[in-house]
Structure formats: C-alpha cells, structure tokens
Amino acid sequence: MRYPAQHKQHTRERIVRAASRRFRSRGSEGAAISDLMKDLRLTHGGFYRHFESKEDLFNEAFEHGFQQIADRLIAAAEKSPKGGELKAVIEAYLSLDHCEDAADGCPVSALTQEIARHSPRTRSVFQRSIRELLVRVSRYVPGATEDERLRKTGVLLSGMSGALSVARALPDDRMRRRLLEGAREFYVKAMMT
Amino acid sequence: MRYPAQHKQHTRERIVRAASRRFRSRGSEGAAISDLMKDLRLTHGGFYRHFESKEDLFNEAFEHGFQQIADRLIAAAEKSPKGGELKAVIEAYLSLDHCEDAADGCPVSALTQEIARHSPRTRSVFQRSIRELLVRVSRYVPGATEDERLRKTGVLLSGMSGALSVARALPDDRMRRRLLEGAREFYVKAMMT
DNA sequence: TGTACATCAGTGAACGCGCGTTCACTGATGTAC
DNA sequence: TGTACATCAGTGAACGCGCGTTCACTGATGTAC
DSSP states (O other): OOOOTTHHHHHHHHHHHHHHHHHHHHOTTTSOHHHHHHHTTOOGGGGGGTOSOHHHHHHHHHHHHHHHHHHHHHHHHHTSOTTOHHHHHHHHHTSHHHHHOGGGSOHHHHHHHHHTTSOHHHHHHHHHHHHHHHHHHHTTSOOSSHHHHHHHHHHHHHHHHHHHHHHHHOOOHHHHHHHHHHHHHHHHHHHHO | OOOOTTHHHHHHHHHHHHHHHHHHHHOTTTSOHHHHHHHTTOOGGGGGGTOSOHHHHHHHHHHHHHHHHHHHHHHHHHTSOTTOHHHHHHHHHTSHHHHHOGGGSOHHHHHHHHHTTSOHHHHHHHHHHHHHHHHHHGGGSOOSSHHHHHHHHHHHHHHHHHHHHHHHHOOOHHHHHHHHHHHHHHHHHHHHO
C-alpha cells in the first residue's frame, strides 16, 4: 500500500530511536534487526528500505545517542545555580539514574569499547560525534583557552564514562554506589581548579 | 593417544592465554572457539575437554588479563625512582604502547562494557578481579586510610580505562595522542594531592 | 617380562540456532490520460 | 470525472553463513594380571 508523504521519514526516525536505545543497552551484536523492527510492530524485511546495512543504522543510532546525552547534560547545567554548572554536569553524568539506564544514557560509556573494534567509517562517525559533544559541554569547564577547555572536557568525559562503565559491570550495589560517589567527589574537586 | 601427566594442564593454560589475548583485542563475540584453538594448532572439538562453556573460558581469560595488567603496573612502579611510583603507574597505563596493544592490555578498558551485559556469574568474577587489582595498585596511591586509598584507586583506574577506551576508538592519531597526554597530566596532578 | 585392556586428549563431521540480507509479492494511493 | 497504470513501504519466506556445542571415533600410553 502507498503511504502519506512524510510516512517514510517518520518510520526511519522511529527506527533510529528504537535502535539507539537497544544498541546502548545490549550492544550492537546483542540487538537483532528483527527485534528492533518488532519494537515498532514492523517486520525485518522492510528495514532495507531505510538503511543500507545494520552498520549504517548503528552509526546513526549512536550519533543520536550523543545528541541526547549532550542535551541532558546541558539541561542539567542550565537549571543549576550560577557557578554550579560543571558540578551539575558531573553529578548528572555520574548519577545512579544514569548508571541504571544505559538505554537512554551516554553512548561513550555503553559502546566505545566495541566501536574501537568497528570499521574506520564507524570510528570516524564516533570521532565527529564526540567532538561535538565536547564542544557543547566545554563551555561549562574552566580553562584559559578554548583549546584547554576542550582538552579538559575530553579527559573529564572519558574518565566519567570509565567510572560509569565499571559501575555498571559491578554486580554489588554498594560497591557501585561507592564508586560513583567517589568519582563525583573526585571530578568535582579536580575540575574546579 | 595418551599424553604425559601434565600435558592437559599445560594445554589448558595455553588456551587461557590465547583466549585472553583474543578476547581483549576482539571482544568475546569476536573471538570464535575454533579460531582460538587454531592459534594453538588444535581443533575446536577438544575445547570441551577443558572448559564447560565459552563463558567459563571468558571468565578465566579476563581474570588472567587482570593479573597481567597488575603485574605490569607494579613493575612500572617498582622500577621508578622513590616517590614517583604513582606517576609511573599512570604513565604506563596511559602510554601509547598500552593504547596500541589491547591484546595484552587491561581488561577493564577492553571488556567492561560487555561484561556489564553478561551473566551475574561473569560480573561477580569481574568484581573479584577488579578488587584484587585495586588492592595491589592502591599501595602507590596516597590517602589517610586503606579505605580512602582503595576508593581513589578505583576512581583512578576506571577513569584511565575510560580515557584509554576512547583513545582506542578515535581513528585520528593526533586526537588520540592529545587525549592520552591530557589524561596523563590530569591524573598525575589530581592524584598527587 | 609380556599381554590384554582401559583411558582420555584430541579429531572432525554434524547439528541447531540466530541473524543479516535478499527477493518476489501485496495493495492502497498517486498520477497520466 | 472516471479509468488504467505506476509506485513503493511493508511482508514474510528463504538463503547463507558463522559459531557454540555434541558425539562417535582414534590411538599412544598407562595399568592389571
């Protein structure tokens, strides 16, 4: 059957959103295309009307995740009291909420390790995405020059993503909370100076 | 044919070592048992004389990787001048060598994200392994109490693993070096106080 | 000491399953006339 | 305005492949006698 003009684009966006969640919570190999399509009450055959390959979807999906986490960190900063923006960013990133919700969380802490093993194409999409994230977040990070702020933001975000990844792998709730708490304190203190 | 008494154990250890390297460089899904066994000039059928399942091997393999990285960091500390131990640990972890050699590198920066998606059994092996690593490395980290030193070590190692994972995913060599360098400077400075 | 049998690490074919991808088909709506 | 045809998002069976796991078999050496 023939669909209204914007129908196709709408479906495409729904696929990206659903995929982005699934990839972040299960990894790219843990999320099958037929399951993705089932999420949207579609069948797997139609997938290839929208994307050339699973890898193409993967790339778009984590790009979308990068925008989502940037929006979220910026929202946290903007609603915090003047001067507390960076602290708010750190506490949002290293929150228990973020730890427990990988599906809507930062792609860096969910997918970096497998992206390192993906194709050059995927890795360059990753590089572009993370650079944009850094640019957007760096305005809350102190530093004499733009360059210095970007550098510090890179260290901060990669460091926090490591803490979050480890926390998610720990089965013991207490140990997980202690790591997150320790990391929050550490980065807030170390980044303020 | 029947083999000498210690033959079986020897083969088992060879499998663990080969698997440990392969898993760290390709992930657990990227390393097939038949390839692992081929590395040792054996066939895949014999694998199950040594391990109950691939998951069991995976667990032993990353445990082995944890010991390896601990040995390496301690060796770096021990051969550094008095008072420079922590700096040596940080610079060894965040070295370009370590970045380029995931196969013999730290399992945290190679496998944590997928371990978070593995079974509780695997995650508890991970927890035990990382705790041992922290205990061994914490003696070079300043802090008033053992507890404080462990905490700081956890933040440090998880943070460095994040920087290393991101660096490995970046396709651009310059950006990778800058991140590693920035992280080295940051952690050396922040951890000394 | 010699003989018959047991052992068991390793072999390689086979099984079963999941999954990415392809493809002939459907059928409601748009377009040409 | 009405009719014939084209379009194309979505369907679902089928294909091909990789891979974890199983299993009957091999054959050199150890053990029982």
